[in-house]
Amino acid sequence: MQATLLDGLRRPIEVGRNLRSALAGLLSQEFTFSSGHLTAILNGCLFAPSILTFWFVNGVIDFSTAIVIGSVASPAGLQIRLYAYLLLVPTFLLLRAGFHLAHPGHRKRVLSGTCPQTEYLSLDWFSVGILATGLPLALQDLGPWLGMNAVFLVGLFVFPRFLPPRLGMAEKFLAIAAGSALFLFANYGALLPVGPDPASVVGPVATLALTDATTASLLAAVNSVGVGPLLVAAFAVAMNHLLTRPELRDVPLLRHTLPRRDPDRVVVASAAFGTVFYLLVVAAATGELVFVP
Structure with a gap:
């Protein structure tokens, strides 16, 4: 009878140990890199928690940049941009999941708990569509842009070649x-209560501007479904190569704000889809969708 009692106690203990071992093995599998269904979801295949950080930080940067450079024409435009950012990450995740699940090989790997390492879309470049569609408004005052970029070109890419590393930095x-x-100064110096007029100090850098007709044409082209995604994709590819050059990545503080260099096919697809997404948000908010400028 005592043996029977011991056997009765031993059985639940053994079952408990087996369950604990099985659970440990399951968790070990799930949280091993690129293996396990939870990992396939949380480790960047279908979703990644770091995207939420990007969502907030990039949103703050893009909104403030849009205001500073003047790529938002009105409060209504800023409100539409806010709608787009609220929908940005869910839309991006659905697209990325759709790409993986539509591909037969990737679908099989995802459903088996393994994350494919091939990247189709980048959230960095997907979000460019929101900012780039407003750039023609910012570029209407062309002089300050040309002046700033001329200083950057000479100061970041030319002069440092002839200087010792420390002095070059x-x-x-x-x-x-x-x-x-x-x-x-060229853009906002005239608003200061004291100080010289920017036009008298920097000349054309403060006064050179595109005509209203030219700006309207550029804005219509970038914000059309037929042309806009191509223009934004070309802009994104140029930025992908320019912003990832070693002359810029060597600058200690600047390197943390720059994107990584992605394959051009990823940049083109991401920027084009991001532009179409933003134009559809604008269409939903305003009831207008332009196909050809």
Whole structure:
């Protein structure tokens, strides 16, 4: 009878140990890199928690940038941009999941708990469609842009080649500060209660501007479904190569704000889809969708 009682106690203990071992094995599988269904979801295949950080940080940066450079024409435009950002990550995740699940090989791997390492879309470049569609408004005052980029070109890419590394790095910081100050002064110096008129100091840098007709034509082209995605994709590819150059990535603070260099096919697809997404949000908010400018 005592043996029977011991056997009765031993059985639940053994079952408990087996369950604990099985659970440990399951969790070990799920949280091993690129293996397990939870990992396939949380480790970047269908979703990644880091995207939420990107969502907030990139949203703050893009909104503030849009206001500073003047790529938002009105409060209504800013409101539409807000709607787009609220829908940005869910739409991106659905597209990425759709790509993986539509591909027969990837679908099989995802459903078996393994994350394919092939990347089709990048949220960095997907979000460019929201900012780039407003750039023609910012570029209407062309002089400050040309002046700032001329300073950047010489100060970041030309002069440092002829200087010792340490002095060259200091010169890069000076160029970034000087170019930014020139842009702000040329754009907003006239609003200061004291100080000289920007046109009298920097001349064409403050006065050169596109005509209203040219700006309207560029804005219509970028915000059309037929042409806009192509223009934004070309812009994104150019930025993908420019912003990832070693001359910029060597700058200690700047390197943390720059995107990584992605394959051009990923950049083109992401920027084009992001532009179409934004134009559809605008269409839903305004009832207008332009196919050809």
